[in-house]
Amino acid sequence: MYRVSFLVLLCLFQLCAAARIELPSVIGNNMVVPQNTRIRLWGWASPSEKVFVTPSWSNRTDSAVATRDAKWELWVESPAAGGPHQVTFRGSNTIVVDNILSGAVWLCSGQSNMEWNYYNGIEGMRSEIEKGNQPQIRFFQVDRKTALHPQDDVRGKWVVCDSNTLKSFSGVGYFFGSRLHDSLHVPVGLINASWGGTPAEVWMPDTLVLKNDTWKKDLEKLSNTPYWTITPGLAFNAMIAPLTPFVLDGAIWYQGESNVGAANSYGSLFSTLINSWRKAWSKELPFYFVQIAPYTYGPHFGAALLREQQARVAATLPHTGMVVVSDLVHDTTNIHPVNKRDVGYRLAALALSDAYGKALPVTSSKTFQRAETKGNKMVVSFTGNDGKLVLKGKTPQALLIAGADGVYLPAQAKVVGNNLEVWHPQIKVPQSVRYQFSSAGVGNMVDSYGLPLAPFRTDNLEL
Structure with missing residues (x-):
């Protein structure tokens, strides 16, 4: 009898646990959502469970019913720039997401030059850290992770920019975001999903790479080390795919160094990556990137050819742009130039002009x-x-x-x-x-x- 009772209690516990609504980590306290647009809110609940969603900015309650796959989503109109706001999610349990701002949201991705932060010795960060709390700028750092198939969630959380959280966040991303904030006068949310050493192939769906014979052969030219993945799709599946339901203003990208050994095909590969992201987000996502800097790769033309390929992408794909950084390099034996401030500012000029329609005297180099x-x-x-x-x-x-x-x-x-x-x-x-x-x-x-x-x-x- 005790065993039967225990089994009944266990079943009841599992039913209760399964019925709890859950949210992805990117929907959480301190988040920033794009202003004045339709945004998607989503999560998980028991199949057929009704989830009620009430944003404080409208005080209007909408609802969605979880599918048989235990997923739900709905779209709501975001407010004008400002905050703080909150959103209440109510089903068998209640979740309140607090301290939400509305403004501009950008994804920062690539390899180590996007990752580099205060601890890596980049210039200009100490004075920024001394500013202390900057509540209008928020960070979401995606943990490094791989997956064989697209995932539903990432590890990470939104934090307010302050003297501690800034130290470990992307320098390029921060300077880009701070310039947007100063120019647009709106809150800025920055999501960093980058991984040092990674080639472009890992940041796009593997099926796109593996069906192209040239790109498959190029995989053999990639540097195989124990510090980063080189398998197509693995970073996309774990670090990008879970973010695609989240509405963004655009993306910035600093990558290419790890593809120098197969430079001739980088242009088509990179264009396909950009288009795959745009397909995943169901919009022509503004996408601005950094041309790789001068560095002593060797006597071959790999780096020069890759820069040429990057320039062709910027010239042919709409709503893309490339910043040139050769003048910011003072040591060509260092693959990580320490001036990230001007890199971020130049990326921001492209975004301000192209994505936000600001009239600027100049946004890009002569070509x-x-x-x-x-x-x-x-x-x-x-x-x-x-x-x-x-x-x-x-x-x-x-x-x-x-x-x-x-x-x-x-x-x-x-x-x-x-x-x-x-x-x-x-x-x-x-x-x-x-x-x-x-x-x-x-x-x-x-x-x-x-x-x-x-x-x-x-x-x-x-x-």
């Missing part, structure tokens, strides 16, 4: 447009912004010119209007020009706004 041979010189023209091209110093750095023999020599150059005249005394009929087209080349040409000229080459030789 190569066309070149033609005129006598013993090549005349190169550029597009991208209306600033004047400036050569810093008398001698151009990392600028090469070649004739028909394909032998590149250090070039001389002169800025004429928006064009660059390039020559070498030994080359009578020049054929091509390359600028910063190497692993670690750092040039000295900028525009009058102070942004560096983007790396380029005028030839299209297969390297």
